[in-house]
Amino acid sequence: xxxxxLSRWTMSYFAAALVALMAAEAMMAxxxxxxxxxxxxxETLILVHVVAIGWLSLLMCGALxxxxxxxxxxxxxxxxLALPALVSLVVGxxxxxxxxxxxxxxxxxxxxxxxxxxxxxxxxxxxxxWNLARTMAAAxxxxxxxxxxxxxxAGVTFTVVxxxxxxxxxxGTVDYGPLVALTTAGLPIHVVAGLGxxxxxxxxxxxxxxxxxxxxxPELEGATTKAALLLGAAALGMAIxxxxxxxxxxxxxxxxxxxxxxxxxxxxxxxxxxxxHLYRARRRRNIELNSRMAAYALVSLAASVVLTLLxxxxxxxxxxxxxxxxxxxxGWLSGLGLAQLYKIVAxxxxxxxxxxxxxxxxxxxxxxxxxxxxxxxxxxxxFIAVWAGAAALLAGLPLAFRFAAALLLVATVGIVAxxxxxxxxxxxxxxxxxxxxxxxxxxxxSCQP
Amino acid sequence: MFIQTEATPDPKKLRFxxxxxxxxxxxxxxxxxxxxxVSPLAERLFAIPxxxxxxxxxxxxxxxxxxxxxxxxxxxxxxxxxxxxMSGAPVVRGKAAAxxxxxxxxxxxxxxxxxxxxxxxxxxxxLGYNIVDLGLVYEVTVEDRxxxxxxxxxxxxxxxxxxxxxxxxxxxxxxxxxxESVDVQLTYEPRWTPEMMSxxxxxxxxxxxxxxx
Numbered sequence: 001x002x003x004x005x006l007s008r009w010t011m012s013y014f015a016a017a018l019v020a021l022m023a024a025e026a027m028m029a030x031x032x033x034x035x036x037x038x039x040x041x042x043e044t045l046i047l048v049h050v051v052a053i054g055w056l057s058l059l060m061c062g063a064l065x066x067x068x069x070x071x072x073x074x075x076x077x078x079x080x081l082a083l084p085a086l087v088s089l090v091v092g093x094x095x096x097x098x099x100x101x102x103x104x105x106x107x108x109x110x111x112x113x114x115x116x117x118x119x120x121x122x123x124x125x126x127x128x129x130w131n132l133a134r135t136m137a138a139a140x141x142x143x144x145x146x147x148x149x150x151x152x153x154a155g156v157t158f159t160v161v162x163x164x165x166x167x168x169x170x171x172g173t174v175d176y177g178p179l180v181a182l183t184t185a186g187l188p189i190h191v192v193a194g195l196g197x198x199x200x201x202x203x204x205x206x207x208x209x210x211x212x213x214x215x216x217x218p219e220l221e222g223a224t225t226k227a228a229l230l231l232g233a234a235a236l237g238m239a240i241x242x243x244x245x246x247x248x249x250x251x252x253x254x255x256x257x258x259x260x261x262x263x264x265x266x267x268x269x270x271x272x273x274x275x276x277h278l279y280r281a282r283r284r285r286n287i288e289l290n291s292r293m294a295a296y297a298l299v300s301l302a303a304s305v306v307l308t309l310l311x312x313x314x315x316x317x318x319x320x321x322x323x324x325x326x327x328x329x330x331g332w333l334s335g336l337g338l339a340q341l342y343k344i345v346a347x348x349x350x351x352x353x354x355x356x357x358x359x360x361x362x363x364x365x366x367x368x369x370x371x372x373x374x375x376x377x378x379x380x381x382x383f384i385a386v387w388a389g390a391a392a393l394l395a396g397l398p399l400a401f402r403f404a405a406a407l408l409l410v411a412t413v414g415i416v417a418x419x420x421x422x423x424x425x426x427x428x429x430x431x432x433x434x435x436x437x438x439x440x441x442x443x444x445x446s447c448q449p
Numbered sequence: 450m451f452i453q454t455e456a457t458p459d460p461k462k463l464r465f466x467x468x469x470x471x472x473x474x475x476x477x478x479x480x481x482x483x484x485x486x487v488s489p490l491a492e493r494l495f496a497i498p499x500x501x502x503x504x505x506x507x508x509x510x511x512x513x514x515x516x517x518x519x520x521x522x523x524x525x526x527x528x529x530x531x532x533x534x535m536s537g538a539p540v541v542r543g544k545a546a547a548x549x550x551x552x553x554x555x556x557x558x559x560x561x562x563x564x565x566x567x568x569x570x571x572x573x574x575x576l577g578y579n580i581v582d583l584g585l586v587y588e589v590t591v592e593d594r595x596x597x598x599x600x601x602x603x604x605x606x607x608x609x610x611x612x613x614x615x616x617x618x619x620x621x622x623x624x625x626x627x628x629e630s631v632d633v634q635l636t637y638e639p640r641w642t643p644e645m646m647s648x649x650x651x652x653x654x655x656x657x658x659x660x661x662x
Binding site: 006069071073074213214283284285286348350351354355358365366367 | 570571572574575577604605606607608609610612613614616617618619620621624643654655656
């Protein structure tokens with residue numbers, strides 16, 4: 001078996017993603033977008049896409065370029081495709097922001113930014129998808145976690161296609177009736193495909209493997225995992241295919257989305273049972289910060305499911321959908337992402353710096369690159385801020401939400417500072433920092449000798 | 450001569466496989482120094498502080514220990530077993546020496562164990578512990594003219610550290626005096642489990658013995 005190598009541009013994806021996260025938190029803190037603006041206002045759309053594309057999608061793409069090869073035990077198809085993909089996604093997001101500003105009347109509509117954004121984002125995601133699909137196609141086996149990623153990649157495909165359709169319609173490039181109808185009524189489908197299909201499903205797949213790996217727990221391939229995969233895939237199929245069909249036939253996608261929700265909740269319950277089993281069956285009793293913080297993210301996911309069902313029961317889901325989305329985006333996806341980043345950055349930095357001198361003399365451990373006690377405080381502040389922010393949205397307190405967002409930004413800056421210290425080997429003892437032959441890593445990209 | 454060691458369900462007992470016949474038939478359980486008088490090999494093993502019992506079988510020797518950790522006296526046990534079989538002395542008094550056929554009596558000379566010791570400076574970066582005590586090194590063999598083969602695994606297939614671990618193991622083994630060439634082979638048969646860790650590594654991670662996954 002060939003060993004998997006370092007993905008050269010993964011660190012660059014992570015850096016761009018973290019900049020977008022901090023920018024989004026700053027926007028929320030100063031009152032840009034919802035709840036100060038309407039949920040469908042251009043400001044809110046800018047905020048949402050900075051989070052969904054700039055932060056979460058770049059994070060997920062960077063992580064997959066490094067860890068999908070681990071899931072399928074097959075080297076990445078192409079390291080070269082990663083850079084054009086990153087550039088396309090970042091420039092595409094910038095074009096999308098400009099397009100929303102055009103929609104708001106803040107800049108002149110002379111340049112067709114919606115069409116440019118659609119083309120660039122399709123190209124960027126296509127580069128990533130092609131790279132990952134070719135990697136999986138060459139793999140001798142397809143373990144269950146990788147199958148979750150396959151469903152996630154189907155989710156991003158539909159999300160991008162729907163998003164591009166909306167962009168072309170909003171930009172006036174397309175005025176074909178059914179596509180206009182899809183743009184008018186298809187927003188929930190776009191959100192479900194993106195948050196549920198692409199981001200949540202992929203995070204579930206990767207977490208099955210990473211949690212087992214980091215906690216020395218048995219890898220799960222049993223009936224509950226398979227059922228979670230099938231039910232989740234069916235839920236997404238129902239939401240996307242059923243929803244689009246309902247809109248194109250002139251109906252309302254709500255029924256399809258409700259049916260999808262029922263299956264999705266069951267899939268998440270099975271996933272929850274699996275994850276609980278992983279924590280309980282772990283052989284490593286003293287788990288590291290990333291695994292402890294992942295538990296808070298999983299609690300946020302469970303809380304968002306419970307909240308959704310409660311709001312649905314009292315018929316107030318429409319009024320408080322933003323609180324649910326906030327909890328999923330920042331508690332579950334961002335919480336899990338930041339927690340795993342903390343470990344992944346240290347691990348990749350170790351490989352890059354100390355891997356080449358392994359066996360030639362003593363080397364520090366990955367654990368020597370980080371100071372968990374210091375980072376733990378920032379993570380705790382982060383999750384407290386997320387839960388406070390969700391509560392503020394539910395209670396309809398915009399000022400309290402802005403305060404929570406400011407805390408979120410402070411906590412994120414604290415976590416990012418830890419990642420930079422890790423990258424700079426700032427916490428490694430002087431005597432062990434650079435053994436003979438070791439080279440200090442660059443901040444934004446990985447160089448493999 | 451290459452002596453393999455195997456964990457047993459009881460963490461206080463370790464099985465040593467010298468690669469040759471120990472007893473022609475049956476087993477011999479020796480629980481103290483007095484009983485060990487029937488076997489020159491067992492007598493010498495009991496002289497090592499920490500050894501509390503010796504069981505001789507057809508092709509293995511099971512040594513029981515006190516509370517002393519294996520790492521402190523396992524090399525001494527390996528040395529006694531090797532010297533005994535190299536000398537041609539009988540395993541049991543009054544009987545002819547067992548017809549030993551150690552792997553490479555002329556060339557190994559305990560070098561495999563020295564190489565294992567050298568491999569301890571190679572750490573698995575994720576777990577932060579050396580690859581030998583993690584149980585990632587399945588076999589070390591030294592053949593004529595110092596040609597060494599290390600068969601090892603990683604904690605998970607496709608691990609990004611795989612190539613570095615292989616190269617690091619090769620570097621560490623090659624640094625041992627008398628080793629002329631090193632071939633590091635990667636295998637996932639059997640798949641690694643935490644049960645393969647040494648008792649010390651298990652204690653470090655807070656892993657209880659038994660139960661597999």
